[in-house]
Amino acid sequence: MLRKLVLLGLAAAIVGLCVFWFVTIPATIPASALAPYTPNAANGREMFYAGGCTSCHATPGQEDRTRLGGGLGLKSPFGTFYVPNISSDPNDGIGKWSEADFLTAMQKGTSPDGRHYFPAFPYGSYQRMRTEDVRDLFAHLKTLPPVQGKVRDHDVPFPFNVRRLVGGWKFLYLDGQPFQGDSARPAEWNRGAYLVNAPGHCAECHSPRTALGGIIAAQRFAGGPNPEGEGWVPNITQKGLGDYSEKDIAYLLETGQTPDGDSVGGSMTTVVRNTAQLTPEDRNAIAAYLKTLAPVEGPKKPEKSKKD
């Protein structure tokens, strides 16, 4: 009897492992899936700034934000991630990557050597980008200067350093769906919704997360504790931005200034360095979309301040 139970348990474990193995296979996009295409340089630049690549990939403390040598330490509850070099350098950056490699990274979160990227790289949002936009972005990245130097390994302790486990995270939180617009809404709203949810990846910081690091869908955009440590990320639903006009939001994205004469700080400062480079139409579209986000109560703040 005991023998049978042990055998049964063993069989269940093997089946479970097989299922886990199957479910967590890193997905890729084959080169054969890509039709011939001529990239649009202007759109590539717009995607580059909408995507905020430089916020994380520009080497810290460097004036020129287009030198993407990486190295920034991104703190998280799971350890510190060191942002890789995505400059056009053939050895240390992505100079040797194919278009399919880049699409696979952006939309499947899988590296050219077939490993899962940690979702500190916000492919949960980038997966929603249009393939053409990703191809234009790739073409733009190729025009930026090569920067030598490999970035150090992540400082992520066991068990989070087991890459295969990221496959489980993807199973839970990565749906592989492209952006879905709303044909009942104006074109500007749809553009804004796309910029915010796909390249802009605003929800990645402006939403609370589960203990496993997934965005809590019901509180998307409702802010929460800063994943990088101290401080609080603001609620950008109408609960938090009810007093902002569309013009106020667009002006903030251009200048970093809030309607009360304050300025944004922390990581948002680098975000604004990017959004300041977007076309005014795109900033207005983002503002138009954000103004339609229903008010959602975020996680409770640790201390109440009279000021807020």
Place this chain on the structure above:
Amino acid sequence: MLRTVIAVAAIAIGVTAVAAQSDPIAARKALMKEQGAQTKIGAGMAKGEAPFDLSKAQAIFANYIDTAAKMPELFPPNSKTGGETTAAPKIWEDPAGFKAGFVKLSNEAKAAQSNVKDLDSFKSAFGGVTKNCGGCHESYRVKKS
């Protein structure tokens, strides 16, 4: 009359100085608040919500210069916490970088004072000078709520 004005001014300065010494957190918050109020006036003009007014524009830059001169002294080591301060620890870890930010703000505000003549020159100068707000808040302020 003149004597009264001087006396009142002297008392006002004295009170401010004492307040700054006894409660630097409240003093720097008040300065930031006033700077924010001035910036709001500037943003209103830059956004076209309010008509351009050269004397208001000059007052904004004068306020920046004044604030930049007073702020660096309001962060003694005993004011790292308390009073709902949003001051980041980096202020005391990198005092040179922190102070350099105010020198830059002051210099750029002075340049703006002499360059601004109309709405267009104001927009460009105001946009440039106020980059310093975020430049400093990026590293030296932590919003806790």
